[in-house]
Amino acid sequence: MAAVGPKGTIKPYPSFNAADDVQKLRKAMKGIGTDEDAIIDVIASRTIAQRQEVKIAYKTTVGKELEDDLKSELTGHFEKVILGLLTPITMYDVEELKRAMKGAGTDEGCLIEILASRSTEAIRNINTTYKLKYGKSLEDDICSDTSFMFQRVLVSLAAGGRDQSDKVDDSLAKQDAKDLYEAGEKKWGTDEVKFLTILCSRNKKHLLKVFDEYKKIAKKDIEASIKSEMSGHLEDALLAIVKCCRSKPAYFAERLYKSMKGLGTDDSTLIRVMVSRCEIDMLEIRSEFKKMYGKSLHSFIKGDCSGDYRKVLLKLCGGED
Structure with a gap:
């Protein structure tokens, strides 16, 4: 699970009460229509650890998975980002890697982004969880989906064997x-x-x-x-x-910029970076984005996305500077 630090935009919600959140979410999904703002207010304002508590409290109180109820109420990119926020960080990476290799075509950018940017400990956790969830090793799937020297680089990164010391020879x-x-x-x-x-x-x-x-x-x-x-x-x-x-923040700032510039938006990349970095280094990413592109990340998202999807991303972005 990602450590919540001063560099993230999502902080522990001060008056957190899982039971209260469950009631808010139930009310938001009850009857005809859905109160999307209430869902955003709960899910996008809690840390990943707090969201896990809400999920347990929901299942205990309602006897159903929170994700299942949200899936029946939400659609499109809004659904994807809300469900992403409810997923523990290692599992989120695992599911994104699997998605990148599923079906026809491969999302090479996703494979590169996750395997090049995660710590050795995170990579090892990803390998264990991937095998448990899919019954196949991450390496096996990489080998069946990529080729030549690119495959060898991914396999090397996925091995999680990078030297962990600070020693410079x-x-x-x-x-x-x-x-x-x-x-x-x-x-x-x-x-x-x-x-x-x-x-x-x-x-x-x-x-x-x-x-x-x-x-x-x-x-x-x-x-x-x-x-x-x-x-x-x-x-x-x-x-x-x-x-x-x-600089990881500069790398992710570039990923976000490229996902939104030009015609059409690479929503998968945009969602993945915003979800996976909001508790880790989003403040630094925002700062690098402004430095590199002369405009705030907030203004880019505002001009590129719409509706409830945009509201969640702006909340994760955390500010206009």
């Missing part, structure tokens, strides 16, 4: 930078395995040092080299690893 960092340069910029063709080995196994602090050393050798950022040496989903995956190392 200066001589190894210089060697890693040299190896990356020789595997890409310096040679004809690219040794993608070398990029995979270094980017998927070293700790964050060490990688930041590697990127600094790389710039000294190559006279350009590692991102620029990845863009010129790789393509497609492999390029996206390696860039995501680098970006998450440098």
Whole structure:
């Protein structure tokens, strides 16, 4: 479960009472029509831990799952975001990964986003929960749904084996930078395995040092080299690893921006980022968004979404700055 910290927009509701919330939700769904505002007021103003208490209290009082009653009352993106908020964070990631690989076509962006941005502990919890829920390992599903070097990068990230220390080995960092340069910029063709080995196994602090050393050798950022040496989903995956190392809030700000710019909205990405980060680092994401794009995240959501769906996202966004 995500820790509630000062960087999230959703804080523990001060006068929280699960039984009271159950009554509010029952009243909102009783009779003809649904009081969507009352549902938003309860679900989008509580932490994930408080929502779990509400779910238990609802089942105890009503004898039915809260999600089942909400499914019968709500539709579309509004339903999706409300149900997402009720799902424990590890299970939410698991269900999103499964959705990304279900049926025809693959949502590669979702696979990259979750596997590149989650902590090693979170990845291990995802693996355990995935196997329990679906009876197949996450790795098996990745292998049956992706291919070539992109598959190998995802499998490596999904293994949850990244070094967890804060140790920076200066001589190894210089060697890693040299190896990356020789595997890409310096040679004809690219040794993608070398990029995979270094980017998927070293700790964050060490990688930041590697990127600094790389710039000294190559006279350009590692991102620029990845863009010129790789393509497609492999390029996206390696860039995501680098970006998450440098700043996760900036990475998620970019994900949100891209989900809303241009024609049409990538609602799946927009919902997933807002739901999964609202208790973790949404304040930092908001700040990075403003810095990067000159407009507030709040104003972007307001101009891009509509109805009750928009109301929930604005609540998760938490402010206009």
